[in-house]
Amino acid sequence: MKFLASTASLLATTALSSSTTTDAAKAPHPLHPKFRSQLKCPYAENWLTKGAEAAANELGIDISSTHQHQQNSNRKLLGSDLPIAGSCTYSNSWTGDKSCMNFHGESWTLDAMVERCSSEQDGVASQGVGCEDTSDDVSGWCVKDVSTAATSMMSAPEMKEEASLMMLSAMASCDNNKMACEAFVQGTFVAIGSCASGAGGGGSSASDQADMTMEGNKCIIAPGAIGAAHQAGFSEGYSTSCPNTPAQDSPYMWPLKWAANFQTKNMGFGSDDIKFESRGRTFYALDKNWKRSDTTYQLGTLRTVGQGPCENIAGDSDTNGFGCVLNNTDGMSTMIHKGGTMYFIDWKEDTAPAVVGESDVSKIEGCSKINMAVVGNIRSDWYLDRRGDDTDVQYLGDQHVFYPDPDEGPIPMLAKQWRKKDFASQYFTMSMLGNPPNKVDKMADASVEDNMHWPMILNIPGEGFGDDMLQVYTNHELLTDEDDDLFMLVENYIESGGECPENNSFNGDDEITVSPPVQEVHIPSNLEVEEASWMTNEYTFSPVWQVPMRPVVTDMGAVASVSAAMSKPATEVSDRVTVESCYDEATKSVDMSFHFHDIDPTANGRLPWMAIGYRSSEVCAMTPPSGCVTPIVLITHLEGEGEVPRAHSTSLLPTAKTLSSDAFASMYMLARDLGETDDHSDVSVIAPQVSNAAVSITRSSLTTDDTVTLNFKRVVGEKPEQLNLMYAIGMSAELGIHTTRKCFVINAFPACSSPDGEVSVVDSTKMEDAAIKATLGSSSTTVSMVSTFVTLAFSCMIGVAVWF
Numbered sequence: 001m002k003f004l005a006s007t008a009s010l011l012a013t014t015a016l017s018s019s020t021t022t023d024a025a026k027a028p029h030p031l032h033p034k035f036r037s038q039l040k041c042p043y044a045e046n047w048l049t050k051g052a053e054a055a056a057n058e059l060g061i062d063i064s065s066t067h068q069h070q071q072n073s074n075r076k077l078l079g080s081d082l083p084i085a086g087s088c089t090y091s092n093s094w095t096g097d098k099s100c101m102n103f104h105g106e107s108w109t110l111d112a113m114v115e116r117c118s119s120e121q122d123g124v125a126s127q128g129v130g131c132e133d134t135s136d137d138v139s140g141w142c143v144k145d146v147s148t149a150a151t152s153m154m155s156a157p158e159m160k161e162e163a164s165l166m167m168l169s170a171m172a173s174c175d176n177n178k179m180a181c182e183a184f185v186q187g188t189f190v191a192i193g194s195c196a197s198g199a200g201g202g203g204s205s206a207s208d209q210a211d212m213t214m215e216g217n218k219c220i221i222a223p224g225a226i227g228a229a230h231q232a233g234f235s236e237g238y239s240t241s242c243p244n245t246p247a248q249d250s251p252y253m254w255p256l257k258w259a260a261n262f263q264t265k266n267m268g269f270g271s272d273d274i275k276f277e278s279r280g281r282t283f284y285a286l287d288k289n290w291k292r293s294d295t296t297y298q299l300g301t302l303r304t305v306g307q308g309p310c311e312n313i314a315g316d317s318d319t320n321g322f323g324c325v326l327n328n329t330d331g332m333s334t335m336i337h338k339g340g341t342m343y344f345i346d347w348k349e350d351t352a353p354a355v356v357g358e359s360d361v362s363k364i365e366g367c368s369k370i371n372m373a374v375v376g377n378i379r380s381d382w383y384l385d386r387r388g389d390d391t392d393v394q395y396l397g398d399q400h401v402f403y404p405d406p407d408e409g410p411i412p413m414l415a416k417q418w419r420k421k422d423f424a425s426q427y428f429t430m431s432m433l434g435n436p437p438n439k440v441d442k443m444a445d446a447s448v449e450d451n452m453h454w455p456m457i458l459n460i461p462g463e464g465f466g467d468d469m470l471q472v473y474t475n476h477e478l479l480t481d482e483d484d485d486l487f488m489l490v491e492n493y494i495e496s497g498g499e500c501p502e503n504n505s506f507n508g509d510d511e512i513t514v515s516p517p518v519q520e521v522h523i524p525s526n527l528e529v530e531e532a533s534w535m536t537n538e539y540t541f542s543p544v545w546q547v548p549m550r551p552v553v554t555d556m557g558a559v560a561s562v563s564a565a566m567s568k569p570a571t572e573v574s575d576r577v578t579v580e581s582c583y584d585e586a587t588k589s590v591d592m593s594f595h596f597h598d599i600d601p602t603a604n605g606r607l608p609w610m611a612i613g614y615r616s617s618e619v620c621a622m623t624p625p626s627g628c629v630t631p632i633v634l635i636t637h638l639e640g641e642g643e644v645p646r647a648h649s650t651s652l653l654p655t656a657k658t659l660s661s662d663a664f665a666s667m668y669m670l671a672r673d674l675g676e677t678d679d680h681s682d683v684s685v686i687a688p689q690v691s692n693a694a695v696s697i698t699r700s701s702l703t704t705d706d707t708v709t710l711n712f713k714r715v716v717g718e719k720p721e722q723l724n725l726m727y728a729i730g731m732s733a734e735l736g737i738h739t740t741r742k743c744f745v746i747n748a749f750p751a752c753s754s755p756d757g758e759v760s761v762v763d764s765t766k767m768e769d770a771a772i773k774a775t776l777g778s779s780s781t782t783v784s785m786v787s788t789f790v791t792l793a794f795s796c797m798i799g800v801a802v803w804f
Helices: 007-011 033-038 053-058 072-078 110-117 174-184 193-197 205-214 224-228 481-487 489-495 558-566 654-658 661-670 764-776 780-785 787-795 797-801
Strands: 066-068 084-091 098-104 124-127 129-131 138-145 161-167 188-191 230-232 257-267 274-285 290-302 324-328 333-338 341-347 364-371 375-378 392-405 409-421 427-433 455-460 468-478 570-572 577-584 589-596 610-614 630-636 646-652 680-686 708-715 723-730 738-746
Touching (some): 098 110, 138 174, 138 193, 161 174, 188 193, 257 290, 257 481, 274 481, 290 481, 341 489, 364 489, 409 455, 577 738, 589 723, 630 708, 646 661
Antiparallel strands (some): 066 129, 084 124, 230 375, 257 468, 274 290, 341 364, 392 409, 409 427, 570 577, 577 589, 610 630, 610 723, 630 646, 680 708
16 A cells, blocks of 8 residues: 555556556666666656556546447447457556456457456456446547467467557546557557547547647646646647646746756755766757756766666765765766657767767667656646645745856846645755846847746755755757757667667666665655745746635634634644644543545545554654554445444555555454544544434534544543654545655644543553554454564564554
């Protein structure tokens, strides 16, 4: 379960299904260390090696049931002329709902279908039964030819196809489903239903409505936390006027087509010492979802995302025992990112050296590519708005800074600044040129528009996976369509006879020493969000968009009146979670109410899982630094649990971050009803979305029609100074991927006062035993289920026993 890991790991550890044969997909070779500085997304190396078919699932492959074999006259409606041999129903790893795939062709045997279906999560193969296509939200079929050639002169080729039903959604119009099918699955999209009735097979009303806000196939951002900064990999580009976006037509977004020299310096935590630096030039064509970066200098110890294989490992205590030592101070390496694919170019060293912007493909030594799936290039308004999961923005205003002019050295310039908070509760700071460049000759030539504002300085946090970075842009230049050849390097190289395989190593060099994986080491950052310094301030200078006013929790108003009556002050953790808390001296317990906002039932009518995790330290990590289990309160709404969701005490196992089915099963087996634990009382879950029953306990006016509220009291002993907590909200009712998560701290614990004066008495001496039982379970079936975790649990007993 990844709900307490970083949201950016949404694509990191998901077990993606095979899209071709029944053989498991082989992981590519690791990325060459010289290109590591090009990857700045956490868990990048993990999710880049997993494949892309799940992205198509995220965009619409979703079906809940099957129906009987269709007649041959209806084959066109099923996307294939071949007869149906059977189907496979499975759990969509992104949505948690049931999905379905048809097997077409008489060459499919039952054994082959069972084997293929077993590669999917909870896959169940059915012979002679096809997927149902009666939903109003159906868009079409994604049909992939998986035929095999004849094995001998006497045998015939096997004609086999797989057809997955694709659905319309807020993120998936007819055109987007078509693109997802063709780009990610390499299949053929056959439109049906409303998508087939429109012009060109893509003009349904749902599609038209989506296109109004997406400019057709442009302006589409990536799903989840990735969308906080990135376009979708299948987006055809971005625009300065993306409809209905907060920064529409803002003069302070990045230009779409531009180039600049970059210089980066990485600094370690608690020090201004430079650990690593690099230089080069970057070229953008964001209107086409393109980027090129030529790196000409790298020196020092690089600690960054996905820190895996490395030729020279840093082993000193200053680097926590890992990091790549790079000394590439001559020559050049090139990265090109186009849509959902990233290319890496290695240049020959025995010829005339390549130069920045090199277009002579005869100088290329080798080429490699990796599939970025739904991750496209940066969107030009990424730092201006709050779009994307688990993110926030803060407009800071103007500030004079010393800017490193290439000719004159540091010169004073006016910068307009924004801070963008990420999933790890760290922040980026983007400094844009405050005064138009025509007033500052050093920034650009006189042809630049008066309202052009160049990117100047970007401060990038390590996000727990590396050192913080400061990046400066100089020698800016506007690009035009005439400069597109800069981005066509790979196509020109292949046209000249070269190859660019999907292989992340160069020159067959597989003998690379492996350093410790970065996700097992948390690197502190100097850019951690301080609650005292942060407030939401979404201001974009858009002449079109008016950002809605957000309610502010103050000492006055409804929230304050409830807090006064109950002596439980409200802490607005995010726009998804608000927490009320107080301390009861008589029972040595904390009284807590967690309000999960904007919770809607999933397609099967069940609410997604929600969880509160108890961090053993201030480190924001799914697995504590000690590697132990993490105590959690888990809210589930599963079949057979009744009308209202239930709260459970259980433990988050470290292996759950790999989406291990054994880990999920163990967590379910470890779960105990929260109200039955010795140290909890007054437990209730209020969910008006799924229950018409009268609510007997109402503790706050913060509960609304789309809010799920968890109430409980828990014995803690003496009043805590603060609680280090984290929350997550899932995509489905079953344990799996989260849609959002956040670490937070609660330190408001005034004395509780109850209107009726009644309190619940709990024996605090049972607290430690209760926590141990909740972690290890109490039944014999649990022992057999979690035998592989017993050693770990006992080694972490001390940390688990004290939850707060």
